[in-house]
Amino acid sequence: MENWLPSLKTNTPQEGFELAIKLSQKGVEYTQPSAEIRRRLRPVYSRNANSLIFVSGVVSNNFQTVAAANNYWK
């Protein structure tokens, strides 16, 4: 896989949140490398309330890591 994670440092909290989104997607990509299959699953989870809540839970986990790595942008 290409180099997609050079650093956990970001300039702003919002960029950190967006990096947490990316980490969450990468957790899926490593498990299901086919972009085609992932594309077909998108309408399933993106219209299911519980799936969206679960996604937000994964993001919150990764945001903990990114925020700590940036000393909470203090």
Add this chain to the structure above:
Amino acid sequence: MENWLPSLKTNTPQEGFELAIKLSQKGVEYTQPSAEIRRRLRPVYSRNANSLIFVSGVVSNNFQTVAAANNYWK
């Protein structure tokens, strides 16, 4: 997306909790950008006990991050 997260600092624990709510909603918004679809899902999860518990779990995760960023408002 507009600038929605300038800082993790809040004046009070309660504002910190409300920021955790916002972070949890943003985790959903980034995954399902359509406000219309999210609006349609609202009556589903907001009247389902397990969904509400899962939401509260995501909020608790984000509150950990916000609380740490504010040194627990000590």
Add this chain to the structure above:
Amino acid sequence: MENWLPSLKTNTPQEGFELAIKLSQKGVEYTQPSAEIRRRLRPVYSRNANSLIFVSGVVSNNFQTVAAANNYWK
């Protein structure tokens, strides 16, 4: 919403656990503000084993935050 979270400090671990319960309930209240709907959901989740386990999981998350805020009442 009224001022419901003036501080994360509590006098005892048990009060801290009870604050974690309150935080878990608030995560639900912000998402479903209708007390009437929440009241109707209560017999659903309070008699369902998995729901009760999920609730306890949310409480455990919030207790981590409260305990850290109180330096574990050392």
Add this chain to the structure above:
Amino acid sequence: MENWLPSLKTNTPQEGFELAIKLSQKGVEYTQPSAEIRRRLRPVYSRNANSLIFVSGVVSNNFQTVAAANNYWK
């Protein structure tokens, strides 16, 4: 409720794990105070693989808190 959590300190890691079990049970008790209803739910979750895994997940969360409170019994 009686005084059930005087301290997070324990003498040994194993007592700490057992305190984590107790905290997990208390998260349920506060939500479903009826011992009779909880007794009836016991055969449901204690014979269901996923429920048992979820319980162990709650315990692992609470054990993180208890272990940190005891400085990992170092």
Add this chain to the structure above:
Amino acid sequence: MENWLPSLKTNTPQEGFELAIKLSQKGVEYTQPSAEIRRRLRPVYSRNANSLIFVSGVVSNNFQTVAAANNYWK
């Protein structure tokens, strides 16, 4: 119950991971003490993809605790 957790210290990260596995199993054992019932549940969860993922999630939680207790084997 016999003395099964004398310490959270391990010599290597791998032994720490294996202790995390043990902690995850103990969370189940305390809740379902019957070895016979647990034996019967084994083919259920060990052949179910989601159950196995949930188990791995519990292990990851316990590994956080064990790794912290060992200062990450630095």
Add this chain to the structure above:
Amino acid sequence: MENWLPSLKTNTPQEGFELAIKLSQKGVEYTQPSAEIRRRLRPVYSRNANSLIFVSGVVSNNFQTVAAANNYWK
């Protein structure tokens, strides 16, 4: 089991994420040692949106541990 986890240290954040993937897989392997059964489960979870989200959640947990072990590659 062979020696598969000599250290939590990695050279880069991306290698750390890949180690988190490996830890997540190992949590499954210890529970279901049969490579044949795991191979048969792969098409189940790798094409199910919720399963993939759950996997990403486990990875996010393990990445927290690996990132802390590497002082966030600061």
